[in-house]
Each structure stands twice: as structure tokens, then as C-alpha cells.
Amino acid sequence: MSAVMATISEDKMGAVHAKPAQRDEGMRLGFRLTLPAQILVLFISAFPLLMQLYISVTDWSPLSGVGWWNAWEMWNSFANYTDLAADTRFWSALQRTAIVMLVCVPAEFLLGLALATLFADDFPGKRIFYSILLMPMMVVPAVAGYMFFMLFQSGGPVNDILSRIVGMPVTIAWLSDPNLALIAVMIADIWQWTPLMFLILLAGLVGVPDDQMKAATLLGASAWQRFTTIVLPKMKTIIIIALAIRVIENFKIFDTLYIMTGGGPGVATETISVYIYKVTTQDLIWGYVAAIALAILIVLSIVAVYAMRRMAKAGEVPA
Amino acid sequence: MSAIHLKNLTKSFGDFRALKAMDLEIADGEFMALLGPSGCGKSTTMNMIAGMEEPTSGKILFGERDMAGVPMGRRGVGFVFQNYAIFTHMTVRQNLAYGPRMRGAAKAEIDRRVDAIAEMLQLSPLLDRKADRLSVNILQRVAIGRSAIMEPAIFLLDEPLSNVDAAFRAVMRTELKQLQRQFRQTMVYVTHDQLEAMTMADRIAVMDHGVLQQVGTPLEVYNNPANVFVARFIGAPGMNLLRGKPAESDRGLVIDLGPLGITPPLSDELAFSVRAARAEVFYGFRPEHIALAERGLSMPVSFVERIGARTIVHLGEGESAVKAVFENHVGLSVGQTAIVAPPASSVRVFDATTGLAVRAG
Numbered sequence: 001m002s003a004v005m006a007t008i009s010e011d012k013m014g015a016v017h018a019k020p021a022q023r024d025e026g027m028r029l030g031f032r033l034t035l036p037a038q039i040l041v042l043f044i045s046a047f048p049l050l051m052q053l054y055i056s057v058t059d060w061s062p063l064s065g066v067g068w069w070n071a072w073e074m075w076n077s078f079a080n081y082t083d084l085a086a087d088t089r090f091w092s093a094l095q096r097t098a099i100v101m102l103v104c105v106p107a108e109f110l111l112g113l114a115l116a117t118l119f120a121d122d123f124p125g126k127r128i129f130y131s132i133l134l135m136p137m138m139v140v141p142a143v144a145g146y147m148f149f150m151l152f153q154s155g156g157p158v159n160d161i162l163s164r165i166v167g168m169p170v171t172i173a174w175l176s177d178p179n180l181a182l183i184a185v186m187i188a189d190i191w192q193w194t195p196l197m198f199l200i201l202l203a204g205l206v207g208v209p210d211d212q213m214k215a216a217t218l219l220g221a222s223a224w225q226r227f228t229t230i231v232l233p234k235m236k237t238i239i240i241i242a243l244a245i246r247v248i249e250n251f252k253i254f255d256t257l258y259i260m261t262g263g264g265p266g267v268a269t270e271t272i273s274v275y276i277y278k279v280t281t282q283d284l285i286w287g288y289v290a291a292i293a294l295a296i297l298i299v300l301s302i303v304a305v306y307a308m309r310r311m312a313k314a315g316e317v318p319a
Numbered sequence: 320m321s322a323i324h325l326k327n328l329t330k331s332f333g334d335f336r337a338l339k340a341m342d343l344e345i346a347d348g349e350f351m352a353l354l355g356p357s358g359c360g361k362s363t364t365m366n367m368i369a370g371m372e373e374p375t376s377g378k379i380l381f382g383e384r385d386m387a388g389v390p391m392g393r394r395g396v397g398f399v400f401q402n403y404a405i406f407t408h409m410t411v412r413q414n415l416a417y418g419p420r421m422r423g424a425a426k427a428e429i430d431r432r433v434d435a436i437a438e439m440l441q442l443s444p445l446l447d448r449k450a451d452r453l454s455v456n457i458l459q460r461v462a463i464g465r466s467a468i469m470e471p472a473i474f475l476l477d478e479p480l481s482n483v484d485a486a487f488r489a490v491m492r493t494e495l496k497q498l499q500r501q502f503r504q505t506m507v508y509v510t511h512d513q514l515e516a517m518t519m520a521d522r523i524a525v526m527d528h529g530v531l532q533q534v535g536t537p538l539e540v541y542n543n544p545a546n547v548f549v550a551r552f553i554g555a556p557g558m559n560l561l562r563g564k565p566a567e568s569d570r571g572l573v574i575d576l577g578p579l580g581i582t583p584p585l586s587d588e589l590a591f592s593v594r595a596a597r598a599e600v601f602y603g604f605r606p607e608h609i610a611l612a613e614r615g616l617s618m619p620v621s622f623v624e625r626i627g628a629r630t631i632v633h634l635g636e637g638e639s640a641v642k643a644v645f646e647n648h649v650g651l652s653v654g655q656t657a658i659v660a661p662p663a664s665s666v667r668v669f670d671a672t673t674g675l676a677v678r679a680g
Binding site: 209211212214215216217218219220221222225229230233234 | 369371391392393396397398400401402404405406407408409417418421422465466469
């Protein structure tokens, strides 16, 4: 407010200082012009968030017989959050999600980077391979789920190929073994999302200035040295973006997995999304669901903020 | 230090022949400019010397050593790119240290060399600056320093001044020339700007359409162009060329320029060679050598360009257009008729069919 006062008084002192006032005027006009959009954004993101926060401190459920706006009648302080802290099924789901993420994202990153490096140069048939490579990404996740569900049946193609390689019948029960089911789910995720990683990283790779690469070569840098000293530092921002996208998406892994295993056998592949889905649709304790979702939102926000900070830092040095 | 010898060097891209049988010897420690319009093959030549491109045929020798199959990192060549190709994600120090670091030099050794080169190029106070926020003249010095630290035998510069504004170019030219004196390396400098070539180079190789047109000192190519292309290309504006036939007159051999009349007589030495050739010729003279005279070519003034220090007067039209450069106070205006005569000593004659210069005998 004092800043506004300052610009006004300055304005009165002479026309020479008209500029800050003009900028102020522009800001006000801009605010008015963007107001409808801002209200829309408020309803899309802020309103559900506040509603969720509100429900998460109650025992409200769709069966409680009152509308959600009357949920205060079922105020339970922070019981949902204390329950959550003690919920072992939640914690093991979280742990499982973390394992999937720690395997899938690095695998997708390394495969994507290797493929991108390959595709940065020309080779015969590049365009065809490029299209084929991007196809998994276009498959509807639910369909991909059915595909892998079929592939990993004990009489399915995966076992069939394995038996041809080994030379004797292989009947691995992929989806009913607790450990193998998790592996199968991770293979499906890597298959589907490596192309996205590849695409983003290729865009970054192509953006590395050619002459700087040549300069490095002329100064005696080997291919590996060029990669570590020029390519990787130049791609830092884009790598962070790619990893952030995949970490956040992978954390929410659901559709493919749910169709392949339904979270089973038992809870062997129950990730956080599957767990929330089950609690929502089977247990119907929505107050608790809201608390879980909020906790996860906080975790993911921390990841996103960290990634954006790193990006801003890397952004200080545009490639 | 090292001499460069290009032998019958040819480069084709598919059906397009970018460079046709180029022969050129660049002496040890010489500053050679490759000069020509875009697409003349100068950059291709440079890239082949650096090893970025393989020649289709022909040889490149550094001293006695054949460079065929030697990868670009092992040729001992320093290269300064058109936009300098500075590693923008590094500091000036890291840029300078890059070469030795990649070759696995010891930390102390690297520091010593970086400090020495930075001292020499007056980069010491800037060593810890990020390289993405430097002005062009600093970038140029970093680019040169980064190559020079490897102590290359040969320095290649690919139009390093083309991104610099005109006023600053003069400063950079001087700086480059001084640096070359310091380093005493063989330098090959690619440019399309004749002013850069003229002011810096020991010798100039003029190229056009993948063919080497002439090699000589700046004054040689200016005074005695080997052919019509060089005559037109060198000089600003280039040499005036008027088509005509040699004819005898009572004052000696003259050129009959048709509707423009006849020229003043040629010098005796030149007349001797032109008589021997007896073909249709181009009568050539520099715009800056023209003087107003009592007798000579009488031509209408079609346009007057005043460019400050001098005035360019356009005379005649079409095929027989001539440009003349005068001091600023020349009193000519459009519509007037000027009688101009180039002094006999500055006249050059070219064979109209081959385009080659007819040398004074």
C-alpha cells in the first residue's frame, strides 16, 4: 500500500515520473482482464482443495445422510490423520509405490536417454523406428493393462517364448506370485512410458548446440567426455522436467496395474492409488480418503517444488 | 608451427561439387585469408583442414604429414567458430581449461596454463565469470584462448567477425592481428569481407564457385587481379569493366568501346600483349583511379552517392555503366556529362572470352 502511495505522490511531483503510475494502471487493467480466468482457476483447483481439507477432519461419508457442507456435524478433530499415521496398509502401499518408482523411473530414464542418443544421429529406417517407438505411449493404459494381463498368463506368450529359449515348458504364474506380479507391473509401466522419456530427452539432445560439440571434439574430448561435459549439463533442465513428470505420474500408477492384478495377489501390488481406490469404493470412509489424498498431495508438492527450484537454478544458465 | 599444403583437394556433396581441385600452399606462420562470396567453397576448405569433413579426393599435408584419416581431435588445429561456440554452461576458466582437462593434464599444470593464457589475453579478472554473459570481444578472446592453450600448430578462424557490428569490427580486426603476431601460428581465416582479408592477411586466396581464382598479397590481388571475377570482387566498388575491341590509332593502341567511343591509348607494355592476343577484351580500371579530364570517355551522370569521406558517381547505364570515386567536393550532379579518363598505368585488360587478365608484356 505504501508503495502505491509513493508512486502517487511521486506522480504529483512531475510528469517526468509518470512511468511507475502507468505500470500501475497496466497492472490494474491486466487484473480486470484476467479476472474471469482467475475465478475459473479458483473453482477448479482451490475449491476442491478446500473441500477436501474440510472433509478430511470429519467422519463424513456419502452414507452419513447429510450433505458434505454439513460434515462439521461429524467433526473428529484430527483423528483421520492420527489413524493414517498408524495405518500399516497405507505405509506398506506407500513403500511399494516408492519401490515401483525407484525401479521404473531410472529404468525409463536410462532407456530413454540411450534411445535418444541413438536417434540423435541418422540411420536408415529412422522414421519408421521412431513411429514404432512412440506407439506404446499412445496405447490407452487400460488397453495396455489387458495386453500385459494376457501376455503374463501362465499359458501366455511370455512363458511360451521363455520355454522356447530354455527348451522345456515354462509355466511361471507371473500375476499370482507376489514378487513376480510386482515385476510384471513394472515391466508394463516401463514399456509404456519409456517413449515419453525418450521423446522429451530427444528434444533436449537435439537442442545441444552442434558447434559446441564440434569445438569440444577439436579440443580432444572423446565421445564419452563430450557426453558428460557438454550434453548432460546442457540437458540439465530438460532432464529435471522429464524426471519430475515421470516421478509424479508414476507415483499415481493405477490403471494398467489395476487391470493386470487388481492390487493383488493379496496386497502384493497395492500401490497408493489402488489403496485409495479401494478405501473409496469399498470402505466408503471419505473423510479418511480425503486425509490420505491430502497427505500425498503434500508429498508430491514437495517433489514438484524441489524440481522447480532446481530448474530455476539451472535456468540461470540458459543452454 | 606448421605449413599447410592442399593438393588437388576436391569435395562433392552428391552431384554438387563444392570444391574443385584446389591447390594451395600456406607457409609456416603465415596469415592466409580465404575470401569469396557465400557458397564459394571457403568454409568447406576450412572444415576439411580441421578434419570435420573428409575430402572426396586430394590431399591435405601439415608440413610433410598426410592428414588423411587423422581425426579432428588429433590434428593439433585450433578452431574459432563463427559464433565462437563458447561452452555457455561453464565459466571462462572452465572454458580455457577444457582442452587440457580432456587430455588428462594435472590440476596444477592446468591452472598454470590457464593463468598464463588468461594473462596474455587480459582475461584474468574475468576467469570466474559465467561464459553466457560476456560481450563479443571477450567471447572472441575466450574462443582464441581456449584453442591457444592447446598450442596448436594451426589456427583456423571461420568468419569470427560476421556477428559483430561494424563499429566494433575495426577494433576486433586490430586485436586479432596483434594476437596473431603474439602467437606466430599459421592462421587460416575464412571471410566474405574483403576489408578483413585486406587488412589482416599476409596473403589472400580468392575463391568462387569452388574454384581458387587467385592467390596473392592484398595489394597484388587489388592491383593485378588475375581475372574478371577477382577484378569485380575486390575493391569497393569493384573494378569497372567495359567490353570493346582493340584498335590502332595515331596515338597508339586504344580500345573501341562502341557507342562510348574510344579509350585513351594503352601503355606500351600493355599494348604489346593486347596486340598479341587480338581478341575482344574488357577494358578495366578502378573507380578510385578515375580523373576528370579534357579528353576521354564522355558519359552522363546517372546517380550520385555521397558516403561521407568520398563520393561515388554512377556514370552511364546498363552494360556500359561505370562507377567513379571522387573526393567529396567534386561538383557533379545528375544530368551533367562528365569526361573521365583513367590514367594509362592503372588500366587493366582482360580477355573477354576466357575472362583472364592480359598481363603487360
